[in-house]
Amino acid sequence: MSETVLAEYAALKNRVDDLRKKERLPYWRLVYADFSLSRIAEYLTLEKSGEAQELLWRLNRWVEEHERELDRTAKPEPAKISIWNADFVQKLLDALQAKITAKNHLIPVAERISFSKSMELAKKRFAEGNLDGTYSELFSLRNLLIARLRRSYRARAAMLLYSRQSTAFGRLPTGAVVGLYNSERTLENALSLVGERDAIWVEDFLELYNSLSKITERLAPAARKRR
Incomplete structure (x- = not known):
């Protein structure tokens, strides 16, 4: 088997693959090329160099055309224009870093690590000159920070409300604050346990606790009817 024919076959196969990667030819126009390559491979396997060379010549002409x-018909690629400039993105980067530092006490430990990694990634992209990537990362990080701060502030409000209701005139907190079992001691113990890790996570506990309470309140009328 001629090494020249094998080399021509390999080179022609690469040219067909290049045409395919450009994604400008419909699949049905590449059927002929794929069929020819398959038939050439069969001829080479059977050591029919003459037939293989004939198909190579035809396929080569098809590829050239x-x-x-x-x-x-090629169109020039549009120039990539970034709508962000370095100074603007740098100001956003500095402002968000300052905000995270100022509100650090309202962010749980686990989320601080995540925020730190995201900020480092944004700084890396900025250093590489990828302004669009930097802005995208900062936008995502900013949304996460807003969501976390809202949860933290709600947690503080819930704790203050619970504290006021539990101490005012010796009354027991209402079900909307205390939760399912309507027991001040039970809730205090649970909040203390959750708060040992990070006080901000108290809100997550309260959300679950209050959700169970609402379900119980909806089931209560049916329970009274059964009695």
Whole structure:
């Protein structure tokens, strides 16, 4: 088997693959090329060099015609324009870093680590000159920070409300604050246990606790009817 024919076959196969990667030819126009390559491989396996060379010549002509056609109809790629400039993105980066530092006490430990990694990634992209990527990362991080601060402030409000109701005139807190079992001691113990890790996570506990309470309140009328 001629090494020249094998080399021509390999080179032609690469040219067909290049045409395919450009994604400008419909799949049905590449069927002929794929069929020819398959048949050439069969001829080479059977050591029919003459038939293989004939198909190589035809396929080569087909590839050249389509390469010229694609070159003729090619359109220049639009220039990539970034709507952000370095100074603007740098100000956003500094402002968000300052905000995270100022509100650090309202962010749980686990989320601080996540925020730190995201900020480092944004700084890395900025150093690489990827302004669009930097802005995208900062935008995502800013949304996460807003969501976390809202939860933290709600947690503080819930704790203050619970504290006021539990101490005012010796009354027991209402079900909307205390939760399912309506027991001040039970809730205090649970909040203390959750708060040992990070006080901000108290809100997550209260959300679950109050959700169970609402379910119980909805089931209560049915329970009274059964009695």
